[in-house]
Amino acid sequence: MRSTKGYSASVRRLQEELNRADAVLIGAGSGLSAAAGFTYSGPRFERHFADFKDKYGIEDMYSGGFYPFPTPEVYWAWWSRHIYYNRYVDIPKPVYSELLELVRDKDYFVLTTNVDHCFQKAGFDQQRLFYTQGDYGLFQCSQPCHLKTYDNEETVRQMLAAQKDMKIPTALIPHCPVCGRPMTVNLRSDDKFVEDAGWHRAARRYAEFIQRHEGLRVLYLELGVGTNTPGIIKYPFWVATAEHPSAVYACINAHEAYAPPQLGQRAICIQRDIAAVLSDLRK
Template structure:
């Protein structure tokens, strides 16, 4: 499966300062922290540090101005752009599950614009209290104001 983790990946760590532009898988560290945590605290020596600058390592999530778009992110972005271009006039379902309002320009608005440009595309959104679409694509939008987990369990 090809995924584009445009907003980041909880399975990766990056330098809090993004001093070197790379990420690392964190499964081993997370499993060790889970195994040795007490009262939701881990021993200080388990807190990962950047091998280059010594800053804490943090989950690779788009927060603040230090998000690390590593080589894998750029490769996925290229694949995603190529897919969108290759299918810009095809029947495409833009399925949005639980996207919040913090960074709508990253996913939501791009989906709305893509559906607006392609008369064969459909926009579907599942989100408690956040399922909406502009009137320009209302006729090709499926909006479900419901819990994603419950919805999938009932499909």
């Protein structure tokens, strides 16, 4: 099912469901941050990575994250810039704060694959957040030899300030304080991703939220989730809505807003810019 009929009617229906819901489970993907201005291609990429594009042919920030850079000095020049502009600068548009205003007085929880810290910076309760895929603001051992992560802001800022000709000084390359191996960013890309103590505490809080609202009127609000990792948010939201007659699934996505036909009228699909939809909901 691709979309509900009539944009205005869909927004009104979603507002009604927000008001009626016993709880709201937000599932957020990269499309939410893109709607807020953290785009990974186009003018923003050109502004910050034109030199990497010219030398290495990298076309966007996402693909650049997988590029086999020739040396650690070049690798960390890229990644310090990537982390800084997607974690430590303010997001351009108030999309996250507008979302918070919509759910502030509700019993809500956030499940997200985003790693940019935007929910925390907007003021969302950290006890109601589960960042499943990591955090740009954390380093981990690349092995890893132990299950601990480390804040990286000071190191990233030093790398950014000291880099020249797409290289950082060798002395700034981070190494594990336990085994001495190179550090890496705490992002889930393979089986070496570190799920530290904070990750497990958040996972337990998420499981408890699900259990606590079993059978209640839950609004599963999916925002900007694509098909890269649908098993984390999209598919579980569909299944939970199908299994609980009082649940409602809502999907807002600029490019792909759809739901299984089995959900029928308990699915609200709005294929439009998330920022515009959230603004209309607040009106």
